Amino acid sequence: MPPDQQREMPHGQPAQHQERQPGREHRMTPRPVFIREEYRGSGKLTGKVALVTGGDSGIGRAVAVHFAREGADVAIAHLEEDQDAGETKRLVEAEGRECLTFRGDLGNENTCRDLAGQVMDRFGRLDVLVNNAAEQHVCESLADISAEQLERTFRTNIFAQFYLTKACLPHLRKGAAVICTTSVTAYRGNPKLLDYSATKGAIVTFVRSLAAQLAPEGIRVNGVAPGPIWTPLIPATFPEEKVEQFGGDEPLGRPGQPADVAPSYVFLASADSAYISGQVLHPNGGEPVES
Template identity: 65%
Template sequence: MPSEKGKAFPAQRQSQPGKETQMAPRPASGEFEYHGSAKLKGKAALITGGDSGIGRAVALAFAREGANVAFAYLEEDQDAKETRDMVEKEGVRCLAFRGDVGREQFCREIVEKTVGAFGRLDLLVNNAAEQHYLESIEEISAEQLERTFRTNIFSYFFMVKAALKHLREGARIINTTSVTAFKGNPKLLDYSSTKGAIVAFTRSLALALGDKGILVNAVAPGPIWTPLIPATFPEEKVEEFGKNVLLKRAGQPVEVAHSYVFLASEGGSYMTGQILHPNGGTIVGA
């Protein structure tokens, strides 16, 4: 259900990485809003950061389109259990992997476990991310910088490297970038930088894999109500979240999930190297 136009979210704050079970109101992931039509029947998908927010909405949408779904998450066990239960209610199989996608070995392991369980891998969604709100570049430690890059872009390399030998012609890789890749954010310098890297990664990987018939695209959401928001921003910023876009509201994860389904399905069969922009009306140049 879309956020009510101009309505403020209650002030709230969480510690990183944020938990959907603690959010008020809870994000709309598609449990009551998304209706599938077998667009992905028989496919197998692996989603990083699939326990909550956009990742959960994509997992549920894929399941309702008939795909078996595996997802990775860091440590949010209750969120992961909810997502797994929601996916399995759709009559498909679901695997949940707890671990750090910033570690290449973990990425290799979950790809092999997914293929071992489902017998194939058709859809890889690189979605895991973290962000930190800081006033100045001087506050960004070397440790935070490396951590953000490991989660937000290194993991995308690791996942593709591990998955590539299993991907057949017609397979899809869908990366999650952000509107910040195009317009920047002075308080999210390291996060915005990784999202810009994801745009270049997507375009370059599309060029590299075009001859194999593997399609590579990305989605660049604007302000979406996910656990990253109360886990990142001060309470007063949460109250105003999403009001500065043309539609005067934050988006919900289910509103973004449709873009991933499009790119994963036959509707996106003539698209590669492209970026979709569900961002509430922010006009970007590419």
């Protein structure tokens, strides 16, 4: 089925489940749509270097490929999804750009320092940082969230954003952009994703505060708060019957595709958003949110 036909399906995913996180994109049916066939780059990021965490699949893959089509070389970081990361690298290189892949746990500050160093060794500059990697775990009650899960979710989702931005900051110059992935759950909550939702709320505040701190240096900081998007995180989180229904109750009647979200990152990374900082975009299928 052509990608654009998949993208227009209201909710075309069959029941499926993956037993562990991070999920694997190559095991999903249908595969997520990472870029629309008609998307045409216009050189918005020519000469720039971008680092995208969670860049092996889902939104991260879509952002990496869109950035490459706009002229950027890209580094992607992933945990252990080597096959998916290799596919993203191939897709970026097919756009005529260079791609560095990095395997590691960004919840560790030393790993983030190593990643920043490798990007600089390979490319000699860094213009756009996309803090995107995340994990989530369903729990029916606060009583079911163990201390280990709580710490792990915060390490992956928000500690890593602190660590990596700190490690990259000495290399960012005037005109650089930091983009952080938060979620619609930061604004409306989710009773079964309590710790995940809390980290996403923290990311919103991180964006607003860091934007104010870095404004005098000419570095912009913004966020993107996707709604229900068809990524490997979904079958790796929810039971089969929930996956089959995923996104069907949104105003637009379908789950989003990564291709629906990535242009928001292109906008925030480029000079088109030169007068925007401390803000969050909401590609969420039409759900109103209050900031």
